[in-house]
Amino acid sequence: MDRIGVVDTMFACIDMGSIAERRLSELEGYGERFEVVRRTVPGFKDLAVAARRLIERDGCAIVVACGMPGGADLDEMCAHEASQGIMMAQVLTGTHILEVFVHMREESDPDKFATLCHNRVADHALNAYRMLYAPEELRKRAGQGIRQGGEDVGPLAVR
Template sequence: MSKRIGICSTTFARFDMASAAIKQIKKQVTGVKYIERYVPGVKDLPVAAKKLIEEENCDIVMAFGMPGGEKIDKLCAHEASTGLIQAQLMTNTHILEVFVHEDEGKDEKDLKELAYNRATQHADNLVKMLFKPEAMKKEAGTGVREGRENKGPL
């Protein structure tokens, strides 16, 4: 049976991270079924991800969102993140949270590059987690970071 990857993203995001991630995964593995769901904002992601796991039998889910830079947006992102963690614990299934906050970018070009990098690098993580777990072990303690320069080991 082929692996099923759930993809949930928001219409509020200003960059299509889901498509970038799917293209990145397709470069590395074949025979995967993608089940996509789209919701208005980040607080809608936890239930979408949980439904992808429970109703669509996804083996893993990626949840994409782009919270704004205001204080209320950060609170909403935190609530969404907490919900995603709870959904993982309730289903014993990984949900890779791929959030890019609007205030992380120096300008729109930098924000777009960050969103692309974070999406594709988390897609690489998904491939490792699902198909090459030994690769994740090799990276343990190396300071790998998604979206920006790696921090490196101590």
């Protein structure tokens, strides 16, 4: 049985890991073809190590790494550093880690922010599943301006 890892943080104001778990549990093959392994860490700078451990120690075929940078400039800088750590973990393991960051600066309305967060996490969880079991579904969407969590921008006309 395959394993899909989900790692989230205590720092986030929304339980992002549960959103990912719930979305994955709705998909074909859950419990038979794949299972979800979840870990929670204090903050987003801890995500890279946790994701690497999910891959190397727990045998996860792919990981969804969820984080929520705060609104301060320092938080944005730390998010960039955390992102680089996640990229390094991908290279070191040769395994995809889908970074799902929802920046608190993206939306000031709490209800809209919660919707954005839910949609982005659920969309990336579905992408993780598709990367393992339905890569042709991703290919169909290539160049379509699809956004995770927000409105799609659509493709540009090529002349």
